[in-house]
Amino acid sequence: MPLHVGIGLSTDNDPQKAARECIRQARENLNFTSFNLAVVFSTLDYAHPTVFKTIGSLLENVPILGASSLAIISSQGIFKRGIVILLLAFSEDIHLSTACSQDIRSRPIRETGRQLADRLLSGLKNVPRDFGIFFADGLIPDSSSLLAGIQERLGRSFPLAGALASDNLAFKKTYLYFNGQVLSDSVCGMLWGGKINFGLGIKHGWKPLGKPHSVTKSSANIVYEIDGEPAVKFYEEYLGNEPSRLKSELRHISILYPLGIHLKGEEEYLLRNILFINEDGSLVFQGDVPQGCVVRLMIGTKESCLMAAGKAAGEANRGLKGNPAKFALVFNSVSRNILLGRQSVLELETVKEKLGENTPIIGLYTYGEQAPLKSIGYHGNTYFHNQTITILAAEG
Amino acid sequence: MLNDPQFTYFLFFGITITIACLAAVIVLKMRAIKQLRSTVNNLKRSLDEMDEQAKLIVRTDIELNKAQEELDKKIGELYALQKLSREITTTLEESQIFQKIGSAELGELGFEKAFAFLWEAKGFKLRLSLGYETSNLQRVITMINSEALYSEIITKAQVLSSASLSKQNPQLKEKICRVFDVYSFVITPILPKEANKGFLFVGTKNAGTFISAGDEELIAILANQLGQAMDNAKLFENTWRAQQDLENKVTERTNELTLALNEVKNISRRKTNFISSVSHELRTPLTSIKGYASILLAGKLGEVPQEVHERLEKINKHSDELVHMVNDLLDIARIESGKVIMNKESVDLKQISEEVSDLMSVQLKEKGILFSSNIAQEAKDVFADRGQIARVFINLIGNASKFTPSGGKISVNIRKLYNFAQIDISDTGCGISQEAQEKIFEEFYRVDNAVNQQVKGTGLGLSLVKHIIEAHGGKIWIKSEPGAGSTFSFTIPLAI
Numbered sequence: 096m097p098l099h100v101g102i103g104l105s106t107d108n109d110p111q112k113a114a115r116e117c118i119r120q121a122r123e124n125l126n127f128t129s130f131n132l133a134v135v136f137s138t139l140d141y142a143h144p145t146v147f148k149t150i151g152s153l154l155e156n157v158p159i160l161g162a163s164s165l166a167i168i169s170s171q172g173i174f175k176r177g178i179v180i181l182l183l184a185f186s187e188d189i190h191l192s193t194a195c196s197q198d199i200r201s202r203p204i205r206e207t208g209r210q211l212a213d214r215l216l217s218g219l220k221n222v223p224r225d226f227g228i229f230f231a232d233g234l235i236p237d238s239s240s241l242l243a244g245i246q247e248r249l250g251r252s253f254p255l256a257g258a259l260a261s262d263n264l265a266f267k268k269t270y271l272y273f274n275g276q277v278l279s280d281s282v283c284g285m286l287w288g289g290k291i292n293f294g295l296g297i298k299h300g301w302k303p304l305g306k307p308h309s310v311t312k313s314s315a316n317i318v319y320e321i322d323g324e325p326a327v328k329f330y331e332e333y334l335g336n337e338p339s340r341l342k343s344e345l346r347h348i349s350i351l352y353p354l355g356i357h358l359k360g361e362e363e364y365l366l367r368n369i370l371f372i373n374e375d376g377s378l379v380f381q382g383d384v385p386q387g388c389v390v391r392l393m394i395g396t397k398e399s400c401l402m403a404a405g406k407a408a409g410e411a412n413r414g415l416k417g418n419p420a421k422f423a424l425v426f427n428s429v430s431r432n433i434l435l436g437r438q439s440v441l442e443l444e445t446v447k448e449k450l451g452e453n454t455p456i457i458g459l460y461t462y463g464e465q466a467p468l469k470s471i472g473y474h475g476n477t478y479f480h481n482q483t484i485t486i487l488a489a490e491g
Numbered sequence: 492m493l494n495d496p497q498f499t500y501f502l503f504f505g506i507t508i509t510i511a512c513l514a515a516v517i518v519l520k521m522r523a524i525k526q527l528r529s530t531v532n533n534l535k536r537s538l539d540e541m542d543e544q545a546k547l548i549v550r551t552d553i554e555l556n557k558a559q560e561e562l563d564k565k566i567g568e569l570y571a572l573q574k575l576s577r578e579i580t581t582t583l584e585e586s587q588i589f590q591k592i593g594s595a596e597l598g599e600l601g602f603e604k605a606f607a608f609l610w611e612a613k614g615f616k617l618r619l620s621l622g623y624e625t626s627n628l629q630r631v632i633t634m635i636n637s638e639a640l641y642s643e644i645i646t647k648a649q650v651l652s653s654a655s656l657s658k659q660n661p662q663l664k665e666k667i668c669r670v671f672d673v674y675s676f677v678i679t680p681i682l683p684k685e686a687n688k689g690f691l692f693v694g695t696k697n698a699g700t701f702i703s704a705g706d707e708e709l710i711a712i713l714a715n716q717l718g719q720a721m722d723n724a725k726l727f728e729n730t731w732r733a734q735q736d737l738e739n740k741v742t743e744r745t746n747e748l749t750l751a752l753n754e755v756k757n758i759s760r761r762k763t764n765f766i767s768s769v770s771h772e773l774r775t776p777l778t779s780i781k782g783y784a785s786i787l788l789a790g791k792l793g794e795v796p797q798e799v800h801e802r803l804e805k806i807n808k809h810s811d812e813l814v815h816m817v818n819d820l821l822d823i824a825r826i827e828s829g830k831v832i833m834n835k836e837s838v839d840l841k842q843i844s845e846e847v848s849d850l851m852s853v854q855l856k857e858k859g860i861l862f863s864s865n866i867a868q869e870a871k872d873v874f875a876d877r878g879q880i881a882r883v884f885i886n887l888i889g890n891a892s893k894f895t896p897s898g899g900k901i902s903v904n905i906r907k908l909y910n911f912a913q914i915d916i917s918d919t920g921c922g923i924s925q926e927a928q929e930k931i932f933e934e935f936y937r938v939d940n941a942v943n944q945q946v947k948g949t950g951l952g953l954s955l956v957k958h959i960i961e962a963h964g965g966k967i968w969i970k971s972e973p974g975a976g977s978t979f980s981f982t983i984p985l986a987i
Contacts, residue, residue, distance in 0.1 A: 108594055175598055176594065176598065176603075263696060263697045264697055264698060265674065265696060265697060265698040266698065267698070304545045304548060304549065305541070305542045305545030305546070305549075306538050306539070306541065306542045306545075332546065333545070333546050333549050333550075334549060334550065334553065335546065335550050348553070351552075351553070351556055352549060352553075392545070392549065394548070394549065394552060436560065436563045436564075437563055437566075437567060
């Protein structure tokens with residue numbers, strides 16, 4: 096039996112009604128009586144325990160995974176308020192293990208990563224693993240370490256795609272959905288094996304500008320010095336801002352002009368957004384910035400952003416080796432939504448054009464993405480990213 | 492061999508040459524190094540220059556992005572406002588106005604929470620709430636009614652926003668944010684001239700939203716539109732109510748008039764019935780009088796003296812007139828009550844006109860009156876009761892000859908007027924005053940003039956004519972000026 100897919104979407108103001116409506120649609124589109132997995136993305140309006148209790152009871156014992164988002168992405172468009180659900184039905188030659196790990200902040204982050212990976216592995220038993228997908232709280236302090244923990248168990252070059260949940264840009268609380276629960280401070284994931292193929296594309300479209308600089312002092316996601324000067328001077332010099340103004344506009348500025356890390360042998364730069372400026376002039380980034388690496392200031396335009404989305408979709412498609420995609424997941428950085436504004440829909444159109452107009456698509460806006468940089472064949476080191484559009488197409 | 496002076500010489504020579512060569516190489520290398528260093532310096536300078544350019548590019552780009560973002564936002568908001576305004580201003584029912592603002596419209600304006608309150612009698616009443624749980628509403632309503640701040644917004648007509656308050660009164664800003672559970676907000680008064688005043692609150696929990704002066708203006712415009720729409724609704728309601736009142740009055744008056752008209756009709760019918768029965772009652776004794784007068788005149792009861800004969804003649808003549816009058820009255824009454832059935836058929840008016848002029852030829856000749864007729868072929872055939880139409884002609888031409896002096900003219904003109912034949916009978920008589928024209932078709936009305944003082948008449952002829960013509964669906968009217976003759980015109984439907 097091949098893979099069956101059904102998606103449902105609702106923007107109803109009543110969250111309970113919306114939950115029932117999108118499940119009804121998804122079941123109708125699935126055109127199959129039973130199913131094995133539900134992936135749910137929703138805006139904050141629906142991230143409520145009672146809503147997911149309803150969803151849990153309606154979907155019975157099927158695993159449910161998902162995350163909250165600034166806006167939801169679906170084949171039908173981008174909605175600032177809504178809930179979208181993807182139901183998958185597949186036969187026994189496709190294997191899936193799902194797991195969740197809570198209380199990330201209560202111990203070293205790496206440990207949570209290891210725990211999740213162990214649980215996923217034990218769920219898959221002895222079947223060879225092929226691909227991992229995970230969703231994590233978007234506000235955990237160092238998600239690079241989370242990824243490192245997972246990789247410790249699954250392998251450095253094991254293909255992974257991850258998304259950090261987002262909220263309404265308040266950066267206050269993000270949510271994960273696991274079975275009938277609504278969680279924060281958690282990570283949940285799925286591990287796939289058997290007759291399902293994934294094609295991955297990840298691109299951002301930002302280009303380096305100005306001369307290369309080297310990170311002379313850093314630890315994990317905190318950069319203390321660039322070229323021997325306090326890291327904040329790097330931004331001050333390029334942007335010509337006084338420190339006080341820079342501080343207030345920082346989140347915005349680092350979305351438009353992130354730090355780009357050059358990695359040997361990789362095609363695109365790895366991008367990093369600033370979270371905040373410390374008093375001592377050090378910069379806290381969303382992901383790790385290794386000491387000694389070469390960094391550049393990056394600049395993006397709407398055009399290059401849209402082109403990158405097209406390229407990412409194209410690469411995801413190529414990963415399927417000629418088979419049409421049955422469905423696609425889109426993990427899109429919130430920064431792209433901010434940069435593109437009203438043109439965000441064009442980005443979705445570009446992706447749809449590449450994947451096929453009728454391919455079911457669901458997606459979310461993330462506070463960070465995880466994926467290998469080299470997407471073709473996707474066997475490469477998985478990194479933590481900012482500002483990318485990660486497209487994961489699947490067939491089976 | 493070492494002592495060989497030649498060898499020493501050669502060795503010395505060789506070393507010298509080697510040193511010289513090395514020196515030359517070093518000099519060349521030094522030059523190359525110097526050149527390279529200068530190239531490196533040049534490159535470094537270029538790189539630095541490029542970096543400076545990069546800084547310029549970034550700064551320009553920041554400005555452009557900011558402008559673009561602001562523009563994008565404004566366009567989106569203005570578009571949303573325009574759409575919303577159109578919806579609101581075309582709503583004529585007050586209760587519907589606030590329902591036009593939905594979550595989607597609010598979202599397009601950049602907010603997800605909203606309240607609208609209107610001041611009614613003793614407190615603020617909720618008219619709109621978006622983005623709030625129903626369970627929280629009562630708490631907010633109580634809070635708003637316990638604070639003077641919100642009524643001041645109306646009395647002072649001031650716009651409050653998180654942006655303006657964060658400078659002027661940060662505590663108040665925090666308090667409002669807490670009450671409404673938002674990060675940024677705008678509160679603007681709704682100030683209709685006629686309807687209840689109130690205020691509109693919009694807010695967002697999105698920390699990335701900063702309220703600009705443009706946002707304040709936008710929401711103020713929306714509130715203004717709401718106020719205008721409320722005024723319009725009120726005005727419409729008033730107008731509608733006034734119109735209802737008017738319609739009711741018209742219906743009332745119409746009913747009164749209908750009653751009055753029915754009463755008039757009843758009276759008229761009673762009059763007709765009265766005339767009809769009186770006329771009948773008169774006819775019998777009249778016949779007797781005339782009969783006995785005839786017997787006496789015939790001398791069947793013996794010769795009557797000449798003087799008695801003359802008186803009997805007068806009795807006979809007056810009886811005839813009276814019979815004539817009674818017959819006319821009876822006819823009028825019959826026509827009025829619809830008892831007379833008009834035997835309508837196609838009638839040739841030309842023929843009737845000729846017959847009537849023949850009938851009157853002696854009378855016309857005696858007075859030397861010239862009679863002429865001009866009858867359009869297309870109008871000569873009408874659909875009418877032959878006898879009755881002949882009566883109309885006799886009456887009108889008879890009248891004309893009566894009032895036209897010797898040597899005058901009478902003409903009959905018949906032409907087509909839509910589906911009717913219009914018959915104009917003109918004379919060169921004494922004419923009729925405007926005042927008399929208005930009454931001339933009334934029963935027993937006789938124009939006060941020299942002719943009428945000499946010639947007797949019943950005053951029923953024209954009334955009868957009018958009744959006959961109207962019974963045919965036609966109309967009759969008169970055009971006349973004293974001393975300039977008269978024209979009686981009437982219409983009769985054409986034969987199909």
